[in-house]
Amino acid sequence: MRKVRLAVVGLGNMGSSHCRDIDGMDKAELACVCDRDGKKADEFAAKYGCKAFHSTKEMFEKGDMEGVIIATPHYDHTTIALEAFAKGIHVLTEKPVGVHVKDIRKMIAAHEEGRKKNPGLVFSAMFQQRTRGPAKKIKQILDSGELGKLIRTTWIITDWFRTQSYYNSGGWRATWEGEGGGVLMNQCPHQLDMYQWFVGRPDRIQGFVSLGKYHQIEVEDEVTAYFEYDNGMVGHFITTTGEAPGTNRLEIVGEQGKLVWEGDSLTYIRNEESMLKTLAESPFGFKKPDCWTCDIPFPDGGGEHKIITENFCDAIAEGKALIAPAEEGINSIAIDNAIMLSGFEKRMVDVPVDEDAFEAKLKELIAGSTIRKVVSEKADEDFSRSF
């Protein structure tokens, strides 16, 4: 297979990791790098033997690339994707695809417009956690219908522990203007994406949101949300960056049993017969259906970002199907926006929420921001913890 010529824009924590990945790939070569910090761009270009650009506008005019990976802070995912599509360049955007639903609609529209000239124009998202062993197994089991009617899905993700020094480490972090949210927008896009990938998007949401409860930040650092589905399933999504040791546990309950993904184990506790049937027909008042417990083995080899980037190259060069089409990113952001709006307005909201109302609220929060961040360097750390 030929090497696809890629550009990386945004050479921070994530962009530098993408450059390293591409450098070792058979399917891709790094053609250009871009950062508004020109010195950084020049250093990366020297290191990888590619062209440096200090603005995307100039890169898309003069650079010789087929696809771009966007690894800037979130708001710019939209503006840069729009610029790229206008030039017929394939896009792989970091998560979250955009900050609010209206922005993602603009990206989808620009992609559609670009596809009129080039039907093969690719729009992918870095939802690399979809490629993890447990996630693939859960998706496979759910798609097979094995669990029967779904009853409840609960995800508790309270192991996103972050210190004040983390929040002080980047000027854009944890501000309405810089990233448009906190734990939901920055840490949870992967879980929100997998949640909707597994069991679909809720129809109604009640969110409870605390802003800066544990940290000196203006955005949310604790969220509890209740989801309702027209098919009768209920859901819960509980997260914070202010708890340690924390929990990461997903339970998906159907009439035929329960899937539990926690840490490195995936368990299927399987009912011998439908619990709904037992509930309706059993002459006994308390007896549950017999069940047995299966530990589900899975390969979990790492290198997930690389898998998504290689899949992007395969889609460009050979028209292969995407693992994470970016259009699907609208669902996780619709959930995010609905939880936040519900929390602000203290009422249950329909999904998708009123997009204008959410955008207006975000603008109000940005205008009312009083936080002045004291940015400090953080100690050298293993960045893989942030995935």
Ligand SMILES: NC(=O)c1ccc[n+]([C@@H]2O[C@H](COP(=O)([O-])OP(=O)(O)OC[C@H]3O[C@@H](n4cnc5c(N)ncnc54)[C@H](O)[C@@H]3O)[C@@H](O)[C@H]2O)c1
């Ligand atoms: N998929 C994952 O697992 C994962 C993990 C971490 C971060 N991310 C995402 O990656 C993105 C970047 O996060 P980060 O932690 O690498 O940020 P960062 O602050 O470390 O780096 C951002 C870089 O982008 C540059 N930049 C900002 N605006 C620009 C623009 N308009 N044009 C060119 N360069 C620009 C900055 O100078 C900086 O070098 C975020 O959207 C984040 O959510 C994804």
